[in-house]
Amino acid sequence: MFIILSCLGCGFGAGTLGGFDERVFPVPKQRLAKAIDSLYKESPDYKIPSKWQHLDDWHERGYDFLDSRIFYFKNRPEEMYYISFIGMPEDSALNSRSATIAIRAVCDGTSGWTLEENTSRSEKKRIEERFDREIIAKLDQYMGTKAKRER
Numbered sequence: 001m002f003i004i005l006s007c008l009g010c011g012f013g014a015g016t017l018g019g020f021d022e023r024v025f026p027v028p029k030q031r032l033a034k035a036i037d038s039l040y041k042e043s044p045d046y047k048i049p050s051k052w053q054h055l056d057d058w059h060e061r062g063y064d065f066l067d068s069r070i071f072y073f074k075n076r077p078e079e080m081y082y083i084s085f086i087g088m089p090e091d092s093a094l095n096s097r098s099a100t101i102a103i104r105a106v107c108d109g110t111s112g113w114t115l116e117e118n119t120s121r122s123e124k125k126r127i128e129e130r131f132d133r134e135i136i137a138k139l140d141q142y143m144g145t146k147a148k149r150e151r
Helices: 002-010 029-042 050-055 121-143
Strands: 022-025 068-073 079-086 099-107 113-115 148-150
Touching: 022 121, 029 079, 029 099, 029 121, 068 121, 079 121, 099 121
Parallel strands: none
Antiparallel strands: 022 099, 022 148, 068 079, 079 099, 099 113
């Protein structure tokens, strides 16, 4: 009973995150992770501001097993995207050839985190386009690659 109530209090339980479209990069995961670190360093505005730090509760929700990042967008609409790496274990041969990330949830700072399944088609389109324009394009530029979007 306690487990059920704990999951209901989260809004969703472990294993039910789902996700928006995947972005597959033709590089090893470590290279993509370094590019994300470079993006944060060059554009620190993408880091979570202190006023929204309390919303980074993924560890408490049971998602600390995911290799994840959060991107904050201060321009309207102000929001954050929780993204994670998807796929193969670190030592997998496939992991050395490509890396995949996807938005798992979006937060506007007022109503908590929203999953893709609870996002309207028009909002999903806007979110995916912003992610491609502001994050994916910059990561591609850092690595000299072209990520492939997969549904």
